[in-house]
Structure formats: structure tokens, C-alpha cells
Amino acid sequence: MDKSILRTIFEHESCRGTNAVQAARNSNDEYDKYIVYHKRTHVRGWYERFRSGDFSLEDHAHGKPNLKVDNDMLKEVVEANPSQTLSELAEQFDVSHSAISDHLLQIGKV
Template structure:
């Protein structure tokens, strides 16, 4: 079952006044051991107590990259003697990020 479906149950049990431990036990009795962890239910109950009843997770994806591969390629082709540290400093990113992008544009093996 999807996490969202369990969260609906958490909210229902919260409004009933059931404890987090009892809610986790009930869910595990029905859907199998380990499906609902007490700490997870406590986390959701804490959110509900603060007035937040949004059952969706906040997006936690990777941040968008600050490096444009075409721009990086033009910089490297204009001055191939630059080090990755210099390129990183100029772009405001880490050396590792520059290396990843250099690999994407075929400038390193």
C-alpha cells in the first residue's frame, strides 16, 4: 500500500485520539509487521498537532545544477589550460561538480 494511504489512517487515528504506539500496532496487525513504525506515526502526529494536515511529502529532489554544459564547453575550448579548481571557482560550484560536467561533455575520461 502507498505511504499516502497509511497517512490517511494516521490522520483518522489521530482524530480518534489513539496514541501513536496503538496506531502503529493496529496497522501492523492488519497489514503485517513493520509496515508502520511507531517513530513514523509519532512524526505524523506531531505534524497534525501543529495544524499541518498536508499528507504529501515536500519535494526533496536534487537542486538544479548551476553549470550549463554548453557554456562550460565553450570556456574549456577557449582556454583548455584551466584547472578544475579554476573552473569551479568561476562557476561557483565544487571541483566534483565540474568534473561531472566535464565528463558529460566528453572533456575527461
């Protein structure tokens, strides 16, 4: 089932005054149980948006941005000064420690 159809259903359920769990149950009764069951947490997220007054049906950016580090540049920086800490590298590239760690693994500099 198309995501926009599910969102419209959840918006309708929200306007009817049902909560997220009731909306999931109602949708399970009417539509494919597998889809709605696995989206129960997602239903709660839509309800939070509706309660805040946001009724747009488009996806919003969420989570951490997908930060990239140029592996060639990182390799040059590490080879120029191999004693730098993860914190120093993370600050220099303006990314998280885990991002630097992942990229160090990719270039074989652990």
C-alpha cells in the same frame, strides 16, 4: 497500498495520540507489514508535519533541487579557460561543486 491511504492512517493514528513507532506497529497489525516496516522513517516525517500543524496529504518538495548544467555550455567554458577551478565553475553556473564534477565527468573533462 496507495500512499494517500497510508497518510490518512498515520494522520488518524496521530490524532489518537500515538507516536510514530506505535502507528507503524498498529498499521503492521492491520495492514501489510512489508509496506509499513519499510516506511517507518517516513512515518516519523509525517508525524513531524502533523505536529507542526500541516495536515495536508500532498507531497512537499524536499531535498536538494535537481539542478542541471547545460553540458554544451560547460564544455565551451572549460575549453575557453581550462585552468578554472571547480569552485569557480560552480559559482559561475550557480550550482554545487558536486554538480559541476558530475557534469565534467559527463562531458569527459576530468
